[in-house]
Amino acid sequence: KQWYQRRVAITAGIRGLLSDLQKGIIPKSWKRYTVPTSTTLNPWIVDFSERIRQLYNIVEAAKKGQTALKELTVWLGGLFSQEAYITATRQSVAQCKGYSLEELQLKVSVHDTAVELDSSSFGISGLKLMGAVHEKNKLKISEDIITDLTYTKISWIRTQDVKETGKQITLPVYLNNMRTSLVETVKFATDESKFYERGVAILCTSLS
Numbered sequence: 001k002q003w004y005q006r007r008v009a010i011t012a013g014i015r016g017l018l019s020d021l022q023k024g025i026i027p028k029s030w031k032r033y034t035v036p037t038s039t040t041l042n043p044w045i046v047d048f049s050e051r052i053r054q055l056y057n058i059v060e061a062a063k064k065g066q067t068a069l070k071e072l073t074v075w076l077g078g079l080f081s082q083e084a085y086i087t088a089t090r091q092s093v094a095q096c097k098g099y100s101l102e103e104l105q106l107k108v109s110v111h112d113t114a115v116e117l118d119s120s121s122f123g124i125s126g127l128k129l130m131g132a133v134h135e136k137n138k139l140k141i142s143e144d145i146i147t148d149l150t151y152t153k154i155s156w157i158r159t160q161d162v163k164e165t166g167k168q169i170t171l172p173v174y175l176n177n178m179r180t181s182l183v184e185t186v187k188f189a190t191d192e193s194k195f196y197e198r199g200v201a202i203l204c205t206s207l208s
Helices: 012-023 041-064 066-071 082-097
Strands: 104-111 121-135 138-158 168-174 182-189 201-203
Touching: 041 066, 082 104, 082 138, 082 182, 104 182, 138 182
Parallel strands: 168 201
Antiparallel strands: 104 138, 121 138, 121 201, 168 182
């Protein structure tokens, strides 16, 4: 038998890729979605693998039908377009209820575990609250840098059906700690103030 050894030409692109990997830098060609500029290779690989795992779960749920897909808890930070998902949930409720998009208002509630969802609601995991805590259905200033919102239920309610009682604060939801990509704004009940002065916000992912 004769054995042949195939030699692969090392191009400038391959050399650059190997150099980035050795330095722990994310190769430029791999940056297909937004991550903080300070993110290094190892955290990026972990984050990417979790995104792929979620994508697989979404595909498997879709195979089972619309009900299974809707009941799936979504890691918002692990989607490739968070804004598109939020818009899709709004469109879904509008179509289901026969409402116009303009009639619907976003409402959120935070829970320790997954809760039952109705036709207007969706479950989200992985959100991070910076500079505050959520206790007894209210937002409070905290010295903690970041706390996990284990399970967040988002609902689209007709504005005329929303019953707001007491003081509320509107917080920005950012993609990550760079705070350059605003995903949405949400309202929380509170008895306190100075949230804006302390830079309280919600992050979709803790990747840094």
